[in-house]
Amino acid sequence: VFQSYALYPHMTVAENLSFGLRMNGNPKADTQKRVNRAAEILQINELMQRRPKQLSGGQRQRVAIGRAIVREPQVFLFDEPLSNLDAELRVQMRVEISRLHKQLGTTMIYVTHDQTEAMTLADKIVVLRAGNIEQVGAPLDLYDDPANRFVAGFVGSPKMNFLEATIVGSGADSVTLSLDSDSAVRLSLPVTTGLNEGARVSLGIRPEHFADAGAGDADLTVHVDVAEHLGNTSYVYARTEGGEQLIIERPESRDVGNRDRLTVGLSARRAFLFDSKGERLR
Incomplete structure (x- = not known):
């Protein structure tokens, strides 16, 4: 299943689905x-006599999956099959592919640059x-226990914040x-890897x-740039005294x-530590 649907424009949906088998x-x-079974699984029975130009993007994607x-x-x-769809349709098709995977019970190898697709x-x-290969594991294992800075920054939306620091003890x-952004802020983390001052x-x-x-192990005061209010939560885009960008x-x-300004608490048990090469320190 390709990023471009690769459907034959002069064939109906039924002819596109059957083409490989007929050849x-x-x-x-x-x-x-x-x-007929594929059409029933994908709920495209009423589209069988239409041609690709008469279908929406989501319908074309279903036909492409049905051909497989x-x-x-x-x-x-699957090679980035949802990248040509709009945001709402991507969410819908993610649900459809998850349902399809459970229904068919067949292994699916899915290539994507969208970490939300990967996680869900x-x-x-x-x-x-x-x-x-940077890391292999279940989605929440990668989220809770990233092996390095690259994985930590890739998995999660919004992505993880990183603050540069120096070991003082x-x-x-x-x-x-x-x-670095506020030398008055000091934090002790449980790390067994030997590090020099x-x-x-x-x-x-x-x-x-x-x-x-006041609820963490140290407090950090930041400058507020923008706040996005999403109803039950807000994302604050801020910067430290040293200009490092944060999402809170x-x-x-x-x-x-x-x-x-906004003052927030930093909790040692919730923080991750990475060395200068980006490797996780435990």
């Missing part, structure tokens, strides 16, 4: 049976960068760091993991956009 000399009765279904493959290969569709995610099972690190914290002021999630904080 392989599959028996006519069996071909019709498979086409009729071949009864052992493995489906996958049983297992393989994160690739420049031909190398190191013990047997913890390190203390000072933020002066080592450069990055502190990672997800937008939803900021605490209220504040549940039901509708007045935060009227402030110039």
